[in-house]
Amino acid sequence: MSQTDTTALLASIVNLVKTELAPLASAIDQEGVYPADFLHQLGALGGFSAAIPKEYGGVELGLDTQIDIITAVGRECGSTAFLTWCQSTCAWYLLHSPNETVKQRYLPLVAQGKLLSGTGMSNTVKHLAGIEKIHLTATREGKDYMVSGSLPWVSNIGNDHLAIVAASVGEEGYIMFAVRGDSEGLALNPCPEFSGLEGTQTLNMRFRNVRVSADDVLARPDQFKAFISRIKPGFVLGQSGIGFGIIEGSLKTIRESNITTAHVNIYLDEQETDLATRLDTLRKEVSSLAPQAENGTARILDILRARANGSEATLAAAQSALLHAGAKGYLMRHPAQRRLREAVFVAIVTPALKHLRKEIHDLEQHSNMEAA
Numbered sequence: 001m002s003q004t005d006t007t008a009l010l011a012s013i014v015n016l017v018k019t020e021l022a023p024l025a026s027a028i029d030q031e032g033v034y035p036a037d038f039l040h041q042l043g044a045l046g047g048f049s050a051a052i053p054k055e056y057g058g059v060e061l062g063l064d065t066q067i068d069i070i071t072a073v074g075r076e077c078g079s080t081a082f083l084t085w086c087q088s089t090c091a092w093y094l095l096h097s098p099n100e101t102v103k104q105r106y107l108p109l110v111a112q113g114k115l116l117s118g119t120g121m122s123n124t125v126k127h128l129a130g131i132e133k134i135h136l137t138a139t140r141e142g143k144d145y146m147v148s149g150s151l152p153w154v155s156n157i158g159n160d161h162l163a164i165v166a167a168s169v170g171e172e173g174y175i176m177f178a179v180r181g182d183s184e185g186l187a188l189n190p191c192p193e194f195s196g197l198e199g200t201q202t203l204n205m206r207f208r209n210v211r212v213s214a215d216d217v218l219a220r221p222d223q224f225k226a227f228i229s230r231i232k233p234g235f236v237l238g239q240s241g242i243g244f245g246i247i248e249g250s251l252k253t254i255r256e257s258n259i260t261t262a263h264v265n266i267y268l269d270e271q272e273t274d275l276a277t278r279l280d281t282l283r284k285e286v287s288s289l290a291p292q293a294e295n296g297t298a299r300i301l302d303i304l305r306a307r308a309n310g311s312e313a314t315l316a317a318a319q320s321a322l323l324h325a326g327a328k329g330y331l332m333r334h335p336a337q338r339r340l341r342e343a344v345f346v347a348i349v350t351p352a353l354k355h356l357r358k359e360i361h362d363l364e365q366h367s368n369m370e371a372a
């Protein structure tokens, strides 16, 4: 991996974001435009495959660079930064799958954005953290599985997309698998209107006896526990990029507002320098954790804390930007009000801030009990 390669890739992505995505940001937010063309172009540049080796069609520049890419997208559009995370995270799941067939089948296509893919793992991650019941159940039929149940909201999916989800297999445990949107027995239905993120093609997935072949299974019950532990740090850490992009966009609004109204903005609690320092500290922390997530040595507690700190900083920055911009920032055409809604999404998408605090609390209690 070379610094020159990373700089060149990021420069080309920043350029694409400015020319192709920035002009669409309002329509994505207010008309629910799903930026499929942009996603394909981003994929062709390597925008989903920084953490993927070249042998699987990736650009092999590391997870930290993938987070920088998500940040670059999020500076202009938090909703599309989330889609960038969805797609690159599906590639991350496939990369770490112990099943070589599923990896060969989908990883190069997903990594290059030729096949768009959603991650419907929220329910499972919450279930494993003791927050809710698992929604999908599978029964074995020979080497295949038959899956039923529903997931209320999964983004970046469609009839010609892939989705990666998990189901319980009774006493055996869980499986994680890939499923095509047009599979027999699978219905994709619209969700009620959201107050933001409308351009993410977020749909309800209803499974009625959907056959999943063994070749589409990322982890069988006997592999599942180790697999989830392997993918979770990168899954959670990658989301930091969405928040960082929103913070950078908010800092821009604060700087612009201060050109004319600094004399009164100085009375606000969160000033540009405070937020910029907070972002810098968080960015460095995430940069040091990213290689650990890649080589499988990250401590989950450090990852969860970094993600929670990122959510809090994103909320603070987006709120401060709107307060700096004043009534102008409250206009529908101003990005400050959009970013505030995007920032709230960062704090409610799984793992939500309350979920992170629960997991952190549970892990701290556990280590206190061990120490006692």
Ligand SMILES: Cc1cc2nc3c(=O)[nH]c(=O)nc-3n(C[C@H](O)[C@H](O)[C@H](O)COP(=O)(O)OP(=O)(O)OC[C@H]3O[C@@H](n4cnc5c(N)ncnc54)[C@H](O)[C@@H]3O)c2cc1C
Pocket (backbone or CB within 6 Å): 086, 118, 119, 120, 121, 122, 123, 131, 132, 133, 153, 154, 155, 156, 194, 196, 197, 200, 202, 348, 349, 350, 352
């Ligand atoms: C725009 C948008 C896009 C999204 N995209 C995706 C996506 O791509 N993939 C994905 O997987 N998810 C996605 N989600 C879902 C998201 O990640 C969260 O999981 C979802 O918002 C619900 O989380 P929550 O924190 O609101 O749930 P919570 O408020 O934590 O609810 C927890 C659960 O507790 C249950 N419950 C209620 N009362 C009790 C009780 N007394 N005892 C036990 N349980 C109880 C509830 O039924 C609920 O299931 C998306 C959501 C939105 C809004």
